[in-house]
Structure formats: structure tokens, C-alpha cells
Amino acid sequence: MQVIADPAGFRAAATSSGSPLVLVPTMGALHEGHRALIRRARKLAGSTGTVAVSIFVNPIQFDRAGDLAAYPKPLEADLAACEAEGADLIFTPEAGSMYHPDRSVTVTESLLSRHLCGATRPGHFDGVCTVVLKLFLLSGADSAVFGEKDFQQLAIIRRMVRDLDVPVEIIGHPTIREADGLAMSSRNVRLLPDHRADAPRIRQSLLAARDLLATGERSATALLASARAGIEGSTFAKIDYLELVDAETLQPVSEIERPAVLATAVFYGEVRLIDHLTLQP
Ligand code: AMP
Numbered sequence: 001m002q003v004i005a006d007p008a009g010f011r012a013a014a015t016s017s018g019s020p021l022v023l024v025p026t027m028g029a030l031h032e033g034h035r036a037l038i039r040r041a042r043k044l045a046g047s048t049g050t051v052a053v054s055i056f057v058n059p060i061q062f063d064r065a066g067d068l069a070a071y072p073k074p075l076e077a078d079l080a081a082c083e084a085e086g087a088d089l090i091f092t093p094e095a096g097s098m099y100h101p102d103r104s105v106t107v108t109e110s111l112l113s114r115h116l117c118g119a120t121r122p123g124h125f126d127g128v129c130t131v132v133l134k135l136f137l138l139s140g141a142d143s144a145v146f147g148e149k150d151f152q153q154l155a156i157i158r159r160m161v162r163d164l165d166v167p168v169e170i171i172g173h174p175t176i177r178e179a180d181g182l183a184m185s186s187r188n189v190r191l192l193p194d195h196r197a198d199a200p201r202i203r204q205s206l207l208a209a210r211d212l213l214a215t216g217e218r219s220a221t222a223l224l225a226s227a228r229a230g231i232e233g234s235t236f237a238k239i240d241y242l243e244l245v246d247a248e249t250l251q252p253v254s255e256i257e258r259p260a261v262l263a264t265a266v267f268y269g270e271v272r273l274i275d276h277l278t279l280q281p
Contacts, residue, residue: 205230
């Protein structure tokens with residue numbers, strides 16, 4: 001396994017390594033969710049291909065300075081996890097080597113990013129699209145694996161690749177959860193013990209809304225009220241957003257007539273957690 005911080009060095013190593021090259025972009029603090037993505041990449045690359053993992057806490061996708069400063073960076077443990085999962089090439093750039101001080105070009109998606117995280121985190125998806133496109137160009141990846149946990153991110157990256165003719169196949173991987181249902185996240189380690197114990201209610205509240213749908217209730221107002229009551233039953237949880245959107249367009253719906261996504265972001269103190277559930281009519 002090769003660890004490279006310099007973008008030009010990474011490009012050279014990626015270009016001369018075996019194909020196909022499968023990229024797994026991450027911000028590090030790797031957990032079982034990331035590891036599942038790397039294992040998936042290993043399978044896709046086969047024994048002759050290359051698995052590249054980028055570990056980069058991308059400053060331009062953070063909307064809160066405190067969140068960026070508090071983001072965990074356990075590099076040694078991350079490298080051990082990459083090695084254990086059979087990754088070949090690890091890219092660990094510094095922010096200064098990824099962004100020119102006077103950079104002036106950004107990739108903006110303007111439709112799928114209107115709601116959900118796009119509405120409450122201004123500039124977030126511009127930062128994501130910009131860094132992901134840079135990583136695709138530097139690595140020359142044939143394909144890249146992303147988690148369905150960040151389903152809006154996945155939809156926006158698929159759209160970017162479609163609209164800009166980027167020759168990278170995008171592969172989505174299911175959300176990996178803790179035993180109590182909490183979606184794994186690098187931010188979970190920052191939860192206070194009381195908050196960690198309470199956080200499974202996020203998924204439970206989404207599941208309760210799905211149970212309500214199963215009884216024949218299709219109205220967004222009723223389904224959202226059900227999920228909201230579940231989350232707000234907590235003394236700690238503060239809803240950042242809770243929305244029901246069409247699964248394809250990511251625009252709000254008033255009634256479930258086609259596949260839809262019930263999605264939420266919840267603050268526990270300074271820690272923001274996201275989760276979602278697909279609802280079928
Ligand atoms: P991050 O390091 O949070 O930027 O995530 C890097 C990649 O891992 C993204 O494609 C995420 O969607 C994915 N990911 C994060 N958490 C999970 C999870 N619990 N299950 C599956 N994929 C995940």
C-alpha cells in the first residue's frame with residue numbers, strides 16, 4: 001500500500017497502477033461504513049485492479065468552522081483500516097495543495113441541492129462537487145463508490161457525472177448501521193453518552209412514519225408529523241430539517257404517489273446527524 005500526499009505524485013501513481021481503478025473518497029475517521037465501501041471497491045477492482053482511497057477533510061464543504069475544527073483525524077488508524085481492507089493507494093493531501101489561494105472555479109448543482117442538506121448547509125454541495133470532480137480528474141478513476149447514507153450527495157454526484165460527461169461509473173453502497181440502528185458516522189464519536197443513547201430514535205421515528213404509511217396514510221403532513229413527534233420526544237434532539245421529497249427529483253411532495261424519501265438532519269449539541277428512509281407508495 002502506497003500513501004501519497006502530493007496531488008501530482010498521486011496522479012502519477014494512479015496513472016501507472018493496474019486497471020480498473022476504483023476510488024473511494026472519504027474524509028477519514030474511518031468506520032465500518034467506510035470499510036464496507038473499500039471492500040466493495042476491492043471486489044470491483046479485482047486482483048489486478050487498483051483500489052484508491054482519498055482521506056481529505058475538505059474545508060470548502062464545511063459551513064460551520066467549529067465542525068471543521070472538531071472533525072476527527074485519526075490518520076494512523078485510518079491507514080491501518082485501509083491496509084486491512086486491501087486498498088492499494090491512499091491519497092492524503094493537505095488543503096493547501098488542493099486549492100490555490102485565488103481559486104475561482106466551483107462546480108454548482110442547482111436543482112437537486114435546493115432542499116434537505118443543500119438548504120441548511122449553504123455551499124456544502126458546491127464544495128462536495130468541486131472536490132469530487134478534482135479527485136476523479138487526479139485519479140483517472142474508472143469507478144467510484146459512495147455511501148447511500150448521504151443519499152442527496154450520491155444523487156448530486158450522479159447528476160454531475162451525467163451532466164458534465166465525466167467518464168466515471170458511480171456505485172452506491174447501502175448504509176451500514178450500529179446494532180441499535182444508528183447510521184454509522186465519523187461524527188458519532190463526538191456524541192455525549194446521553195446523546196449517543198438517545199440517537200437511535202432518529203431511525204425509529206422514520207420507521208414509525210413508514211408504519212403509518214403501511215396503514216394507508218399517504219399525506220406528507222401526517223407522515224412528517226409522525227416522524228417529528230418521534231424525534232422531538234427527545235430532550236436533546238433539535239431538528240435541522242425533516243422533509244419528504246420525491247426520490248428522483250428531491251423536491252418536496254405533498255402525497256406519496258411515487259417512491260419518496262423521508263430525510264432528516266438532527267443536532268445533538270454541536271453534532272449534526274443525518275438519516276433517511278425510502279418510502280414506497
Ligand atoms: P465521509 O467520510 O463522511 O465523507 O464519507 C465517505 C463515504 O463514506 C461517503 O460516500 C459516505 O456516504 C460513506 N459513508 C459514510 N457513512 C456511511 C455508512 N454508515 N454506511 C455506508 N456508507 C457510509
